[in-house]
Amino acid sequence: MQTEKVVNYIVHWLKDYATQARVNGFVIGISGGIDSAVTSTLCAKTGLDVLCIEMPIHQAESHVTRAQEHIKQLKEKFDTVSDTRSDLTPVFEAFKNEVFFDGDQATVDMALANTRARLRMTTLYYYAGLYKLLVAGTGNKVEDFGVGFYTKYGDGGVDLSPIADLVKSEVYELGDFLKVPESIMNAAPSDGLFGDARSDEDQIGASYPELEWAMKMDEAGKRAEDFTGREQIAFNIYKRFNTANKHKMIPIPICEIPSNLL
Template sequence: MQTEKVIDHIVNWLKEYATNAKMDGFVLGISGGIDSALTSSLCAKTGLRVLCVEMPIHQDSNQVTRGQEHIAQLKNRFANVSDVKVDLTPVFEGFKAEIPTTTDDSFLDLSLANTRARLRMTTLYFFAGLHRYLVAGTGNKVEDFGVGFFTKYGDGGVDLSPIADLLKSEVYELAHALEVPTSILNAAPTDGLFGDSRTDEDQIGASYDELEWAMKMIEDGKQINDFEGRKRTVFEIYTRLNRANQHKMKPIPVCNIPITLKK
């Protein structure tokens, strides 16, 4: 990959989009992870205003520290970057106190994890509306179009997606070139939505390198019976998640009314 040219391409795309939309800059959440670190760095290079928002909800201290390190470094390098912290923990706890209790908690943890992501989306759009900013998405290609590893109308609720055509390995390549802190480059990817140390690989059952491999195999027309052992397992994980999460990747279905029924 021509790293520097790809960086310039994304930065120019971001700047052109914001200019054409007559918006003044970008806002995004900073999680302490590689994707938000890369996206914020790319936005910063546009020269337009960039607001980095910390939105902890019972957040792991290591994630908080990494995010703060990145923001401090970014502000030191780019005068157009500012930051704000909104502690959403009381909001989240208030929400939990108001919802009905249930004896069936099979999906409770996942539902609450998605609620965290949607509270953050709402917060980002508050600042976007306040400052005439665009909400910049931080999803990469494997997450957004491979296994659908994001929250619908949570971190999936954005105005534009600058890194959604980059594989995870390419995200790391660009992040390294843009001098993202080593602590973030070396950290295991995690969505941080469960208030514990579980990683993306723990949740998905496969690493991003493995998922990229499976994505390539699908593109090459391979089938499950072409593999055995670990490769077969990974291929199965990828295809199962891709199929189950199509509702996140496709436009909202619209019930089209036959014209004869409208007369």
């Protein structure tokens, strides 16, 4: 990958899109992970306003520390970067008091994890409306179009996606070029939706290098029986997530009424 040229291309794309939309810049949630670090840096390089928002909900301390380190670094490098912090823990707890819990614990935990992401989306759009900004998405290609590892109308609810055509390894290449803090570069990827330090790999059952490989094999028309051992396991994991999360990756279905009924 021609890293510097890719960076310049994305920055130009971001600035052109924002100019055409007649907005002041971008708002982005900072999680302490590589995707939000790279995306926010790319946004900052446009020279437009960038509002970085921390939105902790019972957040693991390591995530908070990395997020604050990155924001501090960005503000030192770019005059147009500002930040704010919205502690959504009380909002989340108030929500839990107003709903009932039904089903097994794993189902309840997942529903609440997705609720966290949707509360954050609502917060981002509040500030986007307040300051005339676009919500910048942080999803990469494997998450957005491979395994669908994001929350529908949560972190999937954005105005534009600068890094969604890059797989995770390519995002890390950009992170290294952009001098993202080492603490973020070395941290295990995590969605931070469960209030602990569990990684994406813990939840999915496969690493991002494995998922990237499986995505390429799937696009090449390969099937599970073409592989053995760990490769077959990783491929099956990819296919299971890809199939189950297809509803996130395709347009919302519309019931088209036949003309003779109208």
